Amino acid sequence: MDYREPKLLPGDLAIWLFIFMELLVFGLFFIVYAVMRIQNIEMFNHYQLTLNRELGAANTLLLITSSYFVVRAVHAIRVDNVKKCIYWIYAALATGAGFLILKSVEYSDTFAAGINLSTNMFYMFYLSLTLFHFLHVILGMLILFAVAIKAQRGAYSAQNHTGVETGASYWHMVDLVWIILFPLVYIIR
Amino acid sequence: MKYESQGIAKMYFIAALGLFLGQIIFGIIMGMQYVVGDFLFPEIPFNVARMVHTNLLIIWLLFGFMGSAYYLVPEEAERELFSPILAKVMFWVFLGASVLTILGYLLVPYARLAEITMNDLLPTMGREFLEQPTITKIGIVIVALAFVYNIGMTILAGRKTVINVVLLTGIIGLAVFFLFAFYNPHNIVLDKYFWWFVIHLWVEGVWELIMASLLAYVLIKVTGVDREVIEKWLYIIVAMALISGLIGTGHHFFWIGTPDYWQWLGSIFSALEPIPFFMMTLFAFSVVNQRRRDHPNKAAVLWALGTAVMAFLGAGVWGFMHTLAPINYYTHGTQITAAHGHMAFYGAYVMVVLTMISYSMPIMRGKKAANETAQKLEIWAFWLMTLSMVGLTLILTAAGVMQVFLQRFSEDPLPFMVVQDELKNFYWAREITGIGFLSGLFLYLYSFFAKGKEVEFEEEQLD
Amino acid sequence: MTSDKLQLKRASTSALLSLLNLTILPIIGFIALLFLYQKTESNSIDRYYAALGIKTNLWAAVALILVTGSMFLVGGYNSAWTWVYVVSYFVMVHALFILFATWTLTRSWTGQKLKLSLAK
Known part of the structure; x- marks a missing residue:
């Protein structure tokens, strides 16, 4: 594979392969969830009501906003505005942190109610899916943070900003997964 | 050197x-x-x-x-x-x-x-x-x-470099996870948990990092492909190995008295465990196809390709075969496990070490590649050992299916020892492949001492 | 993109579809491959790989579905030996097809035709 060809996808091709694999993992997870939900529809519907939809919706907004900030960061670097780029990445990191805080509040309520992976199949899927996504948010933030630090050192410019696009692509993936996860687990009846 | x-x-x-x-x-x-x-x-x-x-x-x-x-x-x-x-x-x-x-x-x-x-x-x-x-x-x-x-x-x-940092991560992990070997709780379920944290996190976690970095190193050396390209492959392989492998430990927790959710987590994540091995095959194939030079050490190239293929077969395919909980319900602890174990260890770890030896040993003995006779013998040994291992794996797979059928699947299951007696012919055949493997190994060891014409090549091609 | 590049792209897409049909997208991959084949012109590298992919998958269908099916027909579901043959055969042959398609894919990236040996 020649990595130096004119690109169809922004960022490094490797991150897209990685994103594809990640989506495969989540996709498999979602399919299994959907199948199990159909087989145990009443139980799933019943326990779905115990989830905190308001916090879930707020988190969805936070991630979408955060994705927007990342888009602004990429735009900024494309016109050679390093300062703005860094500023938007930190804004995205802040909203990402907001997601983590709200999700932790939700978890602490859940765990305080004595719920764990073994409680029932619904909670098993809810907890493992969201925890797995939670870890991805942390990973995505680490990647963005690394991009921000490199940007501060002057590594990116209008000509060379593959790194910013790479980090942004991964962050959009994290957002996308939540946008599927939220309705699937919190809303659909 | x-x-x-x-x-x-x-x-x-x-x-x-x-x-x-x-x-x-x-x-x-x-x-x-x-x-x-x-x-x-x-x-x-x-x-x-x-x-x-x-x-x-x-x-x-x-x-x-x-x-x-x-x-x-x-x-x-x-x-x-x-x-x-x-x-x-x-x-x-x-x-x-x-x-x-x-x-x-x-x-x-x-x-x-x-x-x-x-x-x-x-x-x-x-x-x-x-x-x-x-x-x-x-x-x-x-x-x-x-x-x-x-x-x-x-x-x-x-x-x-990416290669030595990945290698270092792998060996730190190797050392750290071994520490679980010192924790030996009385509760036998807990004991098994921690036991798998050593065994599984070694062979399906950090050892994969070691393997990927060694393979990448040899491939850079023998193909002359850009380091940049190889490093990207390495990133993806490492990421996939960790994503699938860490939670994939769950496929060992299906039937040992652990909570039910392991059947889900273990099945889902370990279904993805073939991916890093597949990526290694794809990676090795593609860099060999794009090679910038023909290295005089043909045997090392063969070992590197062989590692990628056999690791995919042994660890990827033969692992996937019985990793899903509903299948594993029937197959756990049978000869199918033994088949997988043999080919996975040989294909992934034995072969990657032999690849490194094949590449570096001639250099440490003062030349770029072993002489023609020695290489020919080594290539013969490669095929003898590899095909014996394929044979052994197929025979144990067949024995395992027979065992599952007679002992667990059929309407009136037979006791363990009666079934073992039924498998006698498979075990004889397996012993023959074992002897085939040993003769391959003897040939391999002998190849280090064989004398012959030195391989000709253009020195400036190599770094 | 120039027509040369487009051809190379189609060639590698064909090889990828062939691999996908053998692994995670059975049937769908094949249908896509048939559509792609129609876009190619004779004596070009993309036609070569599209045709190769179709042939590979037809052979795979024969070797995996037909042969395995007839093993069941001949031996019946309730015989241990049927399962012994089916499982060992299916796993090994399927894996070999996947390896072949993988090699084909990496060859298509070089823009050359398939070659199974390592000699230049």
């Missing part, structure tokens, strides 16, 4: 190959005991032969990894090894401890060995693959830490 201290790898490789030979001999003894139950009894009972077979495997692979790291790291870091003396001292410590332990297994009953080595003080013995007396385990930790320190200091002071 660019750096003098790379030469330390040689003693490690020689020890590794010696222990490898021992491992195969005990495998053949045990294969015989499957059909002739009292073969070599009471001198070498089956359980002892098994212990020696599996322990030797782990020990020699560790020697192989260490040798590979001592060869690879100075060159990647562009400086001499931090402490060649430490590497040499640790070699003798590790070899001494290994030989004493194996002799302990062979010469005294296991219970007596536990007594002599004061297992009571900190009981860690008696678990599969981790049978070593506690004092040996402490020795392994000391050797591993000295190894990590030595390699780590070399890399810290030198050039950091």
